[in-house]
Amino acid sequence: MIADRRREDKSKMSAIKVIVHGALGKVGKEVVRAVSIDPATKLVGAVDIKATAKTLNIPDTSESVPFSTNLEEIIEATGPDVMVDFTLAKAAMPAIRIAAKKKIGTVTGTTGFTPEDLAEIDKLAKENGIGVIWASNFALGAIVMMHLAKIAAKYFDYAEIIELHHNQKMDAPSGTSLTTAKGMAQSRGKPFEIPPGPNRGQMIEGITLHSVRLPGMMAHQEVLFGTAGQTLSIRHDTINRECYTPGVMLAVKEVCKLKGLTQGLDKILGLQ
Ligand SMILES: NC(=O)c1ccc[n+]([C@@H]2O[C@H](COP(=O)([O-])OP(=O)(O)OC[C@H]3O[C@@H](n4cnc5c(N)ncnc54)[C@H](O)[C@@H]3O)[C@@H](O)[C@H]2O)c1
Numbered sequence: 001m002i003a004d005r006r007r008e009d010k011s012k013m014s015a016i017k018v019i020v021h022g023a024l025g026k027v028g029k030e031v032v033r034a035v036s037i038d039p040a041t042k043l044v045g046a047v048d049i050k051a052t053a054k055t056l057n058i059p060d061t062s063e064s065v066p067f068s069t070n071l072e073e074i075i076e077a078t079g080p081d082v083m084v085d086f087t088l089a090k091a092a093m094p095a096i097r098i099a100a101k102k103k104i105g106t107v108t109g110t111t112g113f114t115p116e117d118l119a120e121i122d123k124l125a126k127e128n129g130i131g132v133i134w135a136s137n138f139a140l141g142a143i144v145m146m147h148l149a150k151i152a153a154k155y156f157d158y159a160e161i162i163e164l165h166h167n168q169k170m171d172a173p174s175g176t177s178l179t180t181a182k183g184m185a186q187s188r189g190k191p192f193e194i195p196p197g198p199n200r201g202q203m204i205e206g207i208t209l210h211s212v213r214l215p216g217m218m219a220h221q222e223v224l225f226g227t228a229g230q231t232l233s234i235r236h237d238t239i240n241r242e243c244y245t246p247g248v249m250l251a252v253k254e255v256c257k258l259k260g261l262t263q264g265l266d267k268i269l270g271l272q
Helices: 002-012 026-037 071-078 089-101 115-128 140-153 175-188 241-255 265-269
Strands: 016-021 041-047 055-057 064-068 082-085 105-108 131-134 158-165 202-204 207-213 219-227 230-237 260-263
Touching (some): 016 089, 016 241, 026 082, 026 241, 071 089, 082 089, 115 260, 131 241, 175 207, 241 265, 260 265
Parallel strands (some): 041 064, 158 207
Antiparallel strands (some): 055 064, 219 230
């Protein structure tokens, strides 16, 4: 099988050894697949509170890796360089403490960390001489969309954002739309102009945010700019959760070179 051949290639080079914490989750499963097919990384172990077997099959191969509910056991057995975590903040914090003490860098996309959690992660990472990357959005296209919106913000007086998500998303407007709006106003140095007319949604910095929640959608956002006789639209669409893996894999390759906590994929991409 192609994937088996790729893994054989990895044994010949010094691939980054990765464990996935939350390996049975929706994003965790995609990360397991991405780590195992990238020639620069090698999946060596996996952890999930729902693990019921001692091994996890590597997708599309006849191979498996050690699997457990116990992170320390997996670290002892596999000696990883990097832990990727997609769980819950209350599960990620103890895991990051364990990994840091073992000098293992972490890439985490888990949401819900408090400012105190982030300060502790930074301290732990610095004390142990390792890197931790946390990004609330690992979809590369969303990061580029926000960057382009900041550039366009300087040239238009009016802007609105439509964000569209699956109906299970609990919050509205989305965190990404709020971050986009704040970044646009910051780039422009002042709020956008408010066109005359009725109030049609939540307004941030003069930008009206529209939230759509529909079954069948994943995560989508369109930033619309307007001025005399023209509009500009910047749109990002995700099709499935594979959208996070290029950003996660980039972070896995970068985290070994960093010390302390790095927040946001934009810093890894040099888009600041
Ligand atoms: N940064 C991003 O781009 C991004 C994208 C999507 C989701 N997320 C976040 O990533 C996290 C996971 O999202 P998901 O959709 O995969 O959720 P999920 O519920 O499908 O997966 C979470 C996994 O973590 C496991 N888990 C929970 N507690 C654990 C513990 N104590 N020890 C080990 N494993 C434990 C669960 O069993 C589950 O398999 C959430 O915090 C979500 O908000 C971030």
